[in-house]
Amino acid sequence: MRPLVPWILAAFSAPAWAAMPAAEQNALVKQYCAVCHTDAAKNGGLSLQHYDAGSRDPGLAAMILSKLNNGAMGAAGNGVPAKTAQVAWLESTKEQAAGAEEWxxxxxxxxxxxxxxxxxxxxxxxxxxxxxxxxxxxxxxxxxxxxxxxxxxxxxxxxxxxxxxxxxxxxxxxxxxxxxxxxxxxxxxxxxxxxxxxxxxxxxxxxxxxxxxxxxxxxxxxxxxxxxxxxxxxxxxxxxxx
Ligand code: HEC
Missing domain, CATH: 2.60.40 (Immunoglobulin-like)
Known part of the structure; x- marks a missing residue:
């Protein structure tokens, strides 16, 4: 028999972006991005000071993904996250960016x-x-x-x-x-x-x-x-x- 119940549980309990929990993404954004993207400085017209990866915003995720793919991880001058964390962060951000071309x-x-x-x-x-x-x-x-x-x-x-x-x-x-x-x-x-x-x-x-x-x-x-x-x-x- 197929293990139906565990499968259903997995389907319902898995977060929408499984690669990296929102709390971990938030910590990375705080360390590597929010040093410049503060409410006060708003570099690029963007504050990430109160960023929460857990609240859906595909357009913002798409912009973040674009910057992550183009060197922003190291912009703060504090090095970059470990390779596995980088991959998971990118993967999660990509999932969150789905639908960014719609309102x-x-x-x-x-x-x-x-x-x-x-x-x-x-x-x-x-x-x-x-x-x-x-x-x-x-x-x-x-x-x-x-x-x-x-x-x-x-x-x-x-x-x-x-x-x-x-x-x-x-x-x-x-x-x-x-x-x-x-x-x-x-x-x-x-x-x-x-x-x-x-x-x-x-x-x-x-x-x-x-x-x-x-x-x-x-x-x-x-x-x-x-x-x-x-x-x-x-x-x-x-x-x-x-
Ligand atoms: C050293 C300061 C600094 C750090 C650190 C930094 N940024 Fe930026 N960011 C800027 C500046 C300045 C601009 C505007 C000029 C440009 O695009 O380079 C910008 C522009 C942007 C934009 C495009 C504008 C917008 O509002 O969509 C995004 C997205 C962005 N940053 C995301 C990030 C992310 C994500 C990180 C962390 C991985 C990050 N930034 C780290 C200074 C920074």
Whole structure:
């Protein structure tokens, strides 16, 4: 007879990402990432200070995976995790990133967030790593204050002007310039990996019905975020801010 009961138990008790428990991932993020990705420094427009691998966020996981695959493990200058831990961390993050190309909506006490990721073709022909862009909308429907953030990985950028347009309307321009200092206090500097698309009154794209298109952050590159797949409830909430 097939050992049905143990099989069922295994199926139900195994965590969704079995390679490395969330607590271990959190400890690694704290040691190797959150030294710069603090609430205060927010390198790359990202805080990982309160990161919890146990709470689902495929888009964030996809961005983390991209950085893990491109040298971020050693960025803190404290060495890197043991090989087995690296493999398990990558494996778990990969599982968590599944579905990142669809809208992921989450609600905290007062805010609603909606994020989506798009991959574009490799910038160098011999590179296997597809560059990623993430669009993240965060809105407090009560105060009507919201933020539309674009982030990218793995390469930072500076000294370029990108354009963004919604639903085929005229585009707005955003200049990415200057360098950011490392949140862990080292003297290194890098380009940027994020921009706020609704930073001031002259820069209001509105909430797209069909799509948001970003061009030329990297020469000749276009990325389109589809909005037709955004759920009705999330759209209604987000429309209070955008
Ligand atoms: C020494 C400081 C430092 C450390 C340590 C560091 N980062 Fe970063 N990170 C940055 C800076 C600066 C940027 C923006 C420029 C760039 O992309 O290089 C960035 C950008 C990013 C981005 C892209 C932007 C975004 O918001 O999606 C991600 C993802 C990211 N880091 C994840 C990580 C992860 C995961 C780790 C740990 C394995 C890590 N970082 C460790 C400084 C750091």
């Amino acid at each position: 992921f909506v989450s609600r905290q006490s007062e805010t609603v967030s909606a994020g989506i990721v798009r991959a574009v073709p490799p910038r160098k022909p011999d590179s296997a790593d597809a560059p990623l862009y993430r669009l993240l909308l965060v809105c407090n429907p009560g105060t009507r204050v919201g933020e539309m953030q674009l982030t990218w990985s793995p390469q930072p950028q500076t000294g370029r002007t990108l354009t963004a347009s919604i639903d085929g309307n005229p585009a707005l321009s955003y200049t990415i310039e200057g360098k950011e200092s490392m949140g862990n206090g080292t003297s290194l500097e890098s380009g940027h990996a994020s921009v706020i698309l609704n930073s001031d009154k002259s820069k209001q794209l509105g909430l797209p019905k069909q799509s948001l298109t970003v061009r030329d952050l990297f020469p000749g590159e276009t990325v389109e975020f589809p909005f037709d797949g955004l759920g009705k409830d999330a759209r209604a909430e987000l429309s209070k801010c955008f």
